[in-house]
Amino acid sequence: MGKVIVCFCEDVTLEEVRRAVKEGYRDLEHLKRLLGIGTGPCQGKQCLVTVAKILAEEAGFDPSEIRLPTFRPPARPVPLGVLAHAELEEE
Amino acid sequence: MRFQLMTLWVMGFPGESRILLSFDGKRVSASRGDTVASALMKSGFYTFSRSLKYHRRRGYKCGRGYCRACLVEVNGIPNVPACITRVEEGMRVRSQNALPSAEFDLLSVLDKFPGLVSYKGLYEGLPGKWFVWPLSWRLIEKLVGLGRFPQEHGDYGKGERVEAEVLVVGGGLSGLAAASLLAEEGLNVTLVDSMETLGGYARLDPLEDAGLHERHEYESPQEAARELSRRARSAGVKILTSTDAYGLYPSKNLVGAYVRESYRSGRHLAVKFKYLILATGAYEEPGLFENNDLPGIMYDYGFRRLIVDHDFKISGRVAVVGRGWRASRLAAFLEAAGVEIVGPYGDLSSKDSERIIAAYGRKKVSGVIVDAGNRRRIGVEYIAVAKGFYPALELAAQAGVRLRFDARIGAHVPEHDGKLRVLNNVWVAGSLAGYLSYADRLASGLLAAYYVLVAEGRREYAEKAAALASSLRAGVLMSG
Amino acid sequence: MQSSRRSDYIIVGGGVVGLSIAYHLARLGASVIVVERRYVGSGSSTRNAANARAHFFNREASLLAWESLKRMYRLGRVLGYNTLFVRRGYLWLFYREEHLEGMRSYMKTWRELGIPEGRILDVDELARRYPFLNLKGIVGGYLADTNGRYHHDAVVRAYWKNCIKLGVQVLEYVEAEKITVKSGRAVGVETPVGLLEADKAIILAAGPWTRILAKTAGVDLPIEPIRKEAMVTEPLKITIRPLVINTKVNAYAQQTLRGEVLLSSATPLDVPTWSYQHTYQFPLRAAKAMVETIPALAAVNWLRQWAGHYATTPDHNPVLGYVDEVEGLAVASGFSGHGFMLAPAVGEYMALLLEKGYLHPVMAPFSPGRFREGRLIKEDLVIG
Missing domain, CATH: 3.50.50.60 (FAD/NAD(P)-binding domain)
Structure with missing residues (x-):
């Protein structure tokens, strides 16, 4: 059997997500911290919605009840060298 | 690498200025409009790097820099998205997280033993065998990370x-x-x-x-x-x-x-x-089927971009995944471009009667398994995914x-x-x-x-x- | 599942400190309910930099930290869950001779306390061992290689799983609103799901929120929520093994167990606020500080920033033990940025105090009463 990948950055499979939900991880935040979903280079751009759907299905939630993890900058990766040369504003 | 030399010879027609770069030490020829990704694929390299844990093949996918599946090292700078990086003369492109190379990676054996590196294996896999943990993290420390530490510092201007x-x-x-x-x-x-x-x-x-x-x-x-x-x-x-x-x-x-x-x-x-x-x-919503990460599986935008921007010649059949209007438009677009398509099909996330349940292929996609009551294998060169937004x-x-x-x-x-x-x-x-x-x-x-x-x-x-x-x-x- | 509203102990705060106390209480046979306003670990336990050290610049904190670090070493083994502790070491970089000298003399104190003292590295050795450093202006370094990194989520889960195994009730998304005091004794915690009653004691392990809750019982604790920020980059093969601390600008960088570079820096934005809002300035300042220290970082991509709190007290040391004003109310907070690394020892000592009435001498100096009594813990050495 081949793997069905859900999070391509962290190599997390559909099977792993389902098993974690069955084990009682019923929160995207916990799934993220257990499996690493959404913490890789794409920062959840491909996996979060899929994982939310799987969680809703497996746990019997309505998708609208699912709490998304906090969104933080950057929306796209930025080299530290770019930041280091930025103009600082006065606070 | 006889195949490659052939490609070079066929592609390098006289008069057009070619740009030469290298990928894992092998010569790649590109034209001015190419990105690193399109140049590599035109030369037959579909696997750019290996994935974080299981060392599965990673390559071009979204075509606009966000999915980060196409990260490579360029001239000593790690984690460069190949799909939005223009080719430059003499670029040394290296695969990442592969030993010794993206094409032949010894660590891909990890894919066969997911218990070793999955979360289960990591945290709970060896309960009671705590004495091997120091070994496990020593190993983990060797394995983690995608690119190498930068060999070059870049050149960033004033903000x-x-x-x-x-x-x-x-x-x-x-x-x-x-x-x-x-x-x-x-x-x-x-x-x-x-x-x-x-x-x-x-x-x-x-x-x-x-x-x-x-x-x-x-x-x-x-x-x-x-x-x-x-x-x-x-x-x-x-x-x-x-x-x-x-x-x-x-x-x-x-x-x-x-x-x-x-x-x-x-x-x-x-x-x-x-x-x-x-x-x-x-x-774009990813396709959900076995081996949905094989090189040659791309999102709608990425696939179109290869054809429209990079004049990429599609040889062989393309399977289209998705059941909405976007998949239909993509299918029509490909047909108009003279590409033979199969589908559009659903996938594991849909309740369709005709759905792709798996892709197969060794170095890249070479076919799909379609379930329509009975299962059949269809040989394809690419899979284009046009599902939700x-x-x-x-x-x-x-x-x-x-x-x-x-x-x-x-x-x-x-x-x-x-x-x-x-x-x-x-x-x-x-x-x-x-x-x-x-x-x-x-x-x-x-x-x-x-x-x-x-x-x-x-x-x-x-x-x-x-x-x-x-x-x-x-x-x-x-x-x- | 049958859930009781009454137990020996109610712990407010499902972070690593609360869970560690709960685990040790349950091991001593007590019944415990933990209430957490969001998800388990959602406060500083998931926002910290995941470093543990024994080397503090006063005796009291160094002793407590060393006791905790020793427990951290074997935590995975004890809890049956790999917490991925790695002795990566701390590397302080000094830019002024007097700081280096101060460090050299303070090493004696650590030796006296039985703490592995680490060693001073001269500039040549720094260059040899850490070729990625920009040594300009550096006069020497101090390497304490018994310190290290853990995986904070793994530690939290390890305690959590063991708590559940021992019958502790951990209630997520239940916010403690008020401590109920009856004739001078804390007897319960009011929550949206009803009153939770404690037969023996209520323990506040709610980070900076501890102060707000203590106030509902008429107790004033000088704990302030100072916002601190951190950021990580894309994962790289591991090169920066120790925690590299630039003492000139008070910034640090280290690669995590996953290879991301974790950076932080003191900034003028480390102000008292309840907000977890990230700032525009922080990544710019932290990047500037650490790219100067480790120039190759310029070509590494930043992936995420976040904010957390240092629950800070006037002497930057924790508040541990019973409060004097109300009976049956104990506190484990005010860690001023070091709560996670202290949790293994603090959980054990707090449980001994609560269930056995034994005040461990290592924990004794951190009593809540010290602020009123003017017995603040003094810092012996100040660097930076």
């Missing part, structure tokens, strides 16, 4: 500050429509887009679109994108391409952005705005905009006040706001511009906005 009356983030149909109208009305407008060419998704869709034709008098999305880009330019919109808006800081009316100049250079931009229109578009809501969400689950698109969208406003001086438009059809996306951009004009004291736009808003609502009902 800049820009003041804009209106900042538009995203140069697709909605962003362009908003920016050009506002500039024509005399406002000082800056538009940033993460790609090198404006036009977003529409730019790569040359087929006729009835809704767009009826409501906006453009023949095709591509024509609309071209025409609106031209209008934006002639109206004096300040356009910054290859620029990633990375952060929205509403209390400072500021957007932080990164102007990418090359894989090793760029600068910071702090854009102060009075009004902000977010038209960041959407990400996930709004690119990071900037809005970071800034504290509330999100609402939209059952129609199966994902969250920023919650607005009924007039596209999400914060005091911030509006959303396009697929970010949940509009799906080209006509609606364009119209929502205009509508956001009307609201900005109303906020600027241009009363005459209030009525126009009301009329457009009601037709847009009707449009949403029609397409939904």
Whole structure:
């Protein structure tokens, strides 16, 4: 059997997500911290919605009840060298 | 590598200036318009690097820099997205996380023993055998990470500050429509887009679109994108391409952005705005089937971009995944380009009667297993995935905009006040706001511009906005 | 599942400190309910930099930290869950001779306390061992290689799983609103799901929120929520093994167990606020500081920033033990940025105090009463 990948950055499979939900991880935040979903280079751009759907299905939630993890900058990766040369504003 | 030399010989016709680069020490020839990704694939290299844990093959996928599946090392700089990096003479491109090379990676054996590196294996796999843990982390320390530590430091310029009356983030149909109208009305407008060419998704869709034709008098999305880009330019919109808006800081009316100049250079931009229109578009929903990460499986945009921008010759059949209008349009586009297709099919996430349950192939996709009551194998060279759209809501969400689950698109969208406003001086438009059809996306951009004009004291736009808003609502009902 | 509203102990705060106390209480046979306003670990336990050290610049904190670090070493083994502790070491970089001298003399104190003292590295050795450093202006370094990194989520889960195994009720998304005091004794915690009653004691392990809750019982604790920020980059093969601390600008960088570079820096934005809002300035300042220290970082991509709190007290040391004003109310908070690394020892000592009435001498100096009594813990050495 081949793997069905859900999070391509962290190599997390559909099977792993389902098993974690069955084990009682019923929160995207916990799934993220257990499996690493959404913490890789794409920062959840491909996996979060899929994982939310799987969680809703497996746990019997309505998708609208699912709490998304906090969104933080950057929306796209930025080299530290770019930041280091930025103009600082006065606070 | 006889095959490669052959490719070189066939591709290198005289007269055209070729650029030479290397990939894991092998010569690759490219033309000026190529990205590192398109150059590698034209030379037959589909596996660029290996994945983090299981060392599975990774390559080109989204075509616009966000999915990060195509990361490579370029001249000692790690984690460079190959799909948005232009080829340069003499570039030394290296695969990442592969030993000794992407094509033949000894560590791919980890894929066969997922228990060793999955979370289960990591935290609980050896309970009671704590004495091997120090070994396990020593091993983990060797295995983790994608690229090497930088061998080169890059060259980053001094940051800049820009003041804009209106900042538009995203140069697709909605962003362009908003920016050009506002500039024509005399406002000082800056538009940033993460790609090198404006036009977003529409730019790569040359087929006729009835809704767009009826409501906006453009023949095709591509024509609309071209025409609106031209209008934006002639109206004096300040356009910054290859620029990633990375952060929205509403209390400072500021957007932080990164102007990418090359894989090793760029600068910071702090854009102060009075009004902000977010038209960041959407990400594509991945296909859900076994081996859905094989090289040769690409998203709609990425696939189109290869053909439209890089003149990539598709040899062999393409399986299309997705059951909505986007998949149908992609299928029609490919057929018009003379490509043989199978599908569109559903996948494991759909309840379709005909769905792809697996892809197979050794170095890249060579076929799919389709379940339609009975299972059959169909040989294909590529799989193009055109499923749903996930709004690119990071900037809005970071800034504290509330999100609402939209059952129609199966994902969250920023919650607005009924007039596209999400914060005091911030509006959303396009697929970010949940509009799906080209006509609606364009119209929502205009509508956001009307609201900005109303906020600027241009009363005459209030009525126009009301009329457009009601037709847009009707449009949403029609397409939904 | 039958859930009781009454138990020996109610712990407010489902972070690593609360869970560690709960685990040790349950091991001593007590019944415990933990209430957490969001998800388990959602406060500082998931926002910290995941470093543990024994080397503090006063005796009291160094002793407590060393006791905790020793427990951290074998935590995975004890809890049956790999917490991925790695002795990566701390590397302090000094830019002024007097700081280096101060460090050299303070090493004696650590030796006296039985703490592995680490060693001073001269500039040549720094260059040899850490070729990625920009040595300009550096006069020497101090390497304490018994310190290290853990995986914070793994530690939290390890305690959590063991708590559940021992019958502790951990209630997520239940916010403690008020401590109920009856005739001078804390008897319960009011929550949206009803009153939770404690037969023996209520323990506040709610980070900076401890102060707000203590106030509902009429107790004033000088704990302030100072916002601190951190950021990580894309993962790279591991090169920066120790925690590299630039003492000139008070910034640090280290690669995590996953290879991301974790950076932080003191900034003028480290102000008292309840907000977890990230700032525009922080990544710019932290990047500037650490790219100067490790120039190759310029070409590494930043991936995420976040904010957390240092629950800070006037002497930057924790508040541990019973409060004097109300009976049956104990506190474990005010860690001023070091709560996670202290949790293994603090959980054990707090449980001994609560269930056995034994005040461990290592924990004794941190009593809540010290602020009123003016017995603040003094810092012996200040660097930076």
